[in-house]
Amino acid sequence: MTNRELKFFQAINEAIDQCMARDASVYIMGLGVPDPKGIFGTTLGLQQKYGSKRVMDMPLSENGMTGVAIGSALVGMRPVLTHQRMDFAILSLEEIVNQAAKWHYMFGGQMSVPMVIRMIIGRGWGQGSQHSQSLQAWFAHVPGLKVVMPATPYDAKGLLVASIEDNNPVIFIEHRWLYNITGHVPEETYRVPLGQANIIREGSDITIAATSHMTLEAMHAAAILAKENIRAEVIDIRTLNPLDDSLILESVRKTGHLVVADTGWKTVGFGGEIVARVAEKAFSYLKSPPRRLALPDCPTPTTPALAKHYYPRAVHIVATVRQMLGISADDAVPDEPADVPLDVPDMTFTGPF
């Protein structure tokens, strides 16, 4: 069974399924969770298996329902709350940040709020300014929250199981463009511990630390760079809060160069934290200024004509690395040929969502 392959969305589904089977206190709710599309397939079949009490649709009340999830957690349940877009969860920040994140601390450690809030981020197909935000920097800023961003099917399952079993509120961020990625996923229940980054490609010339879908772009970039004999080390950060920076620091001490690739905006974004940590803790090892690849500080445009210039991709990482290592003078990237659509994850995607 070691070569059992699943898609990312199936790995999520299996993690929820196995956690619900193991623990009757686990339940899942969210808009459309039981509907025929099953949140990109991640919740398909669950209501049939566990019933409508444990697999619930809900009113369009993100803030109130987050409070409801918290309250249920305080009396023994383990809710998994699901938002089809992170943008909608902005309505629930008060309950997440003032209540869930602090309940354990402000009552002196007597109670805890074991809950997972799944938030979906994405790119492309004209989602526009209000359906495309990647705000992990906000959540990673808040003590008491854990923030997880898996990039592979294996981690998706292992990190989600660990998140559901964790006794703290965990923001579990899924990128839509990962759902159809295939990878090895063991059938048995396993955990990928929260708070550990992962070296997914070893290298000695430069460190590329990435989050979520940018990890894939980083791997593409590393492959391209390898052809030029540049050996990039790629680190999948995986857990943004609490952040374990040891692997990144170690790697930079070895390579002397750092690029951070994140799915969010640049300014006061998550990438800045990695750069700051390295500047503080591995300063003397740096051979070049660290660099951030992130979204420009600009809302998301809807038209593909602008969106294609909005999202950093492997080619941008490559160009940045080349410049840092003095191979090219600037980090300019050729415009993509117009006939390659950059607003779909793969050619099977035909919109609208």
Next chain:
Amino acid sequence: MTNRELKFFQAINEAIDQCMARDASVYIMGLGVPDPKGIFGTTLGLQQKYGSKRVMDMPLSENGMTGVAIGSALVGMRPVLTHQRMDFAILSLEEIVNQAAKWHYMFGGQMSVPMVIRMIIGRGWGQGSQHSQSLQAWFAHVPGLKVVMPATPYDAKGLLVASIEDNNPVIFIEHRWLYNITGHVPEETYRVPLGQANIIREGSDITIAATSHMTLEAMHAAAILAKENIRAEVIDIRTLNPLDDSLILESVRKTGHLVVADTGWKTVGFGGEIVARVAEKAFSYLKSPPRRLALPDCPTPTTPALAKHYYPRAVHIVATVRQMLGISADDAVPDEPADVPLDVPDMTFTGPF
């Protein structure tokens, strides 16, 4: 009149008063705005002068009322929305971030949302985990928002006038411990342009960049350091978004050392952005690893016994600088003598708010 002195809260009040007198489209609303305490005095007398239509109390509906303010701005008004605590404004992030910040962009620049949202932050007197947060990092992360944090009465008036006259949503953050600070404030209407930092003390040995109340702590620290012939340059960042880093970069190129002192949490906080910019853009000038002084990544404890260890003060800045310059081995600070209350801005403060 060059030595006309006002307190910080009076400077805020005068800015609003003068803007309302000059422009009939300016109005102010918020919980308790017209009440006898007048938001720490900042709104006293305004309703008597401009009437209850332009100086409004409001329902306890932070999110809805933010949308209301936005809508009024779209049809020609210039609202000043006031929150007694930033923590309450968390309820309104959806309207602020999805709507106000993006309206200009997502409709192709046809409309704008000229509005100011005043948010009060603070420390001390057992405000606890939910009444003490300093979340400027969140707002500074969002393109389309402007974020301002004045530290002096002069800037409080000049920046608020500029904010009210600005055609974009401006998050105007006031620290309660600044309200009773006195300083020179000209009577005439003047503007301090948004997007410009300010060198408030020149020095050549180290750069201390600070926000809001931490600017005062930085000035205290600089004075102490001066006694040891350490000449610290203190920069008041003033506008966090859009961020003009030129003064900071220049200063670091001169001093080679950077300390950032911010009122918020450390991880993925605003300080990290300054450190990252300097690491990216002034890397070769840095003689020591840059350092951040910020809140520990921990909710605010209520008891003064713990709160006194929570907030960084001048002594911590001094200790950090000493360590960076190799004068002392570590950055430890002596515990304060128990008889000095650290949870009040000054001895006139007797609680409860």
Next chain:
Amino acid sequence: METMKPEILKRLYYQMLRIRMVEERIAELYPEQEMRCPVHLCIGQEAVAAGVCANLSRDDYALSNHRSHAHYLAKGGNLKAMIAELYGKVTGCSGGKGGSMHLVDISVGFLGATPIVGSTVAIAVGAALGTVMQDRHQVTAIFFGDATVEEGAFHESANFAALKKLPVIFVCENNLYSVQSPLSVRQPGNREIFEVAKGHGIASYQGDGNDVVQVYQIAKRAINRARKGGGPTFLEFKTYRWREHCGPNDDFNLGYRTESEVRDWQKRCPIKRLKESLLTDGILSNQDIEAMISDLKTEIEAAIVFAKESAFPDKRMLLEHIYAL
């Protein structure tokens, strides 16, 4: 109920037909994958937009949500600019930056539509406040769906509108579903939606959203009242979405609703219904209708050609319009 002037009935029919034909054409063209943004069609719900907006003057305001094509068109929004926006072109009503979910036409008082459910309700109430503060006697209509009353923002807006007696018309198109979720999993069965608004002290009425005449007459009373300073009104219109929540297709196959349910509602097509009475009353002839249809075809094709031939925004526009000057 006052009897309806033939002119008005004709206009209502024309308006609904135009919306229907535009939407059906969008549905036909969408599979070309040149409109690369989510589209929420309102086929079946045209009567609400047509009946309400027929009572609004050009300088009254309207706002909407993700499903705004009908509201934009009924308020007088420019068709070419709308289609170009769906195609992501620089000639679009938002310069391509918005897409189907971000329509706007300030020149006719369509202040904007954005897709975060509930959010524009508060913004509409604020627009109404702004007009009152400036002593402008405009009415603001806000269109939204049945799920919107589940959002706190709706209630905060309703309370404030009632408190200040603002000239706002809350228009709720109750099409029984939120995406694929039926009302039964979202709201209690022992009360109607308009009763929730009534609880806030707002005059509230319920009507048949597939009867454009009824919509027109109920809306007329509410809008006249608002104009006279009588305060807000909440209108719930029961109607039905024929196509999938988002996208151009039918969706019986999904199984969240039955084909027969859809067919029953299609029998109650608001356009067919008015057409029949207009024909029997001799207000319109089949030839008149044929003429209307061919004129509309021409107009719509012209808009599509305009959109397709328009240029995409230039790369440098990406970083424009982040901040207003």
Next chain:
Amino acid sequence: METMKPEILKRLYYQMLRIRMVEERIAELYPEQEMRCPVHLCIGQEAVAAGVCANLSRDDYALSNHRSHAHYLAKGGNLKAMIAELYGKVTGCSGGKGGSMHLVDISVGFLGATPIVGSTVAIAVGAALGTVMQDRHQVTAIFFGDATVEEGAFHESANFAALKKLPVIFVCENNLYSVQSPLSVRQPGNREIFEVAKGHGIASYQGDGNDVVQVYQIAKRAINRARKGGGPTFLEFKTYRWREHCGPNDDFNLGYRTESEVRDWQKRCPIKRLKESLLTDGILSNQDIEAMISDLKTEIEAAIVFAKESAFPDKRMLLEHIYAL
């Protein structure tokens, strides 16, 4: 209305008296500036907490907001731990990390109070959902003020409680003000607060919050109904806060309310009122009451001594309890 058992009347009186005496003692001591956190006293409003909680069993749940002393005590919360919490001591009910606005006593089902208005209403509804999911037949009571119904969170909670018929009692203490803001600047005058809840399809009643017997009887019906699976009830009790919004003092001087308004309400003191009827009905004698008072004095002083003598939390506790293990 069933007639009240003397035992229950005595307990209600004792409960109110105890809350009053604790609060007055806090007000006396606050100026010493040793309780270094905001305190929101409920002097004048004791009847609601006492009347409702007398119908709750120990394993029922209650939650509250910033003004929670009475709810905590009436639910059976530990007095020593509460006073120690106000003094920021490690022996406090939240280890000093919470203060007056963060009271909790899990052992008696007081699940917690936090000061973001509206937020705990949703959490209480969630606690009720959790008990139902676990087939535990507990009732959850949530206490809040008149301004809380202005928050969207309240309405989202009410809708969900009605949808799922959850065993929640929404207890609204309508004391006419939010900080210094009167109802008239926050809510429309043409409807009562309990009618807003009724609009959500929730059984809703209004009562005199200064008549503890009435509160007791209305709450009893609601709680029995919830226990039997009858779903949520909303209770609005009109009452009045005697002291300033936050802090130990009177506040006529502020001028947002008149001294005579306060005096009128003080004439309707819920404790005095019950005392008189208990004396006339011979259920309690003046000596009984004296005895009660002196016992309570002893208990309260002991709690204060305990609090003052307790240690402050150690510095290293600052970074403990950020994450649960």
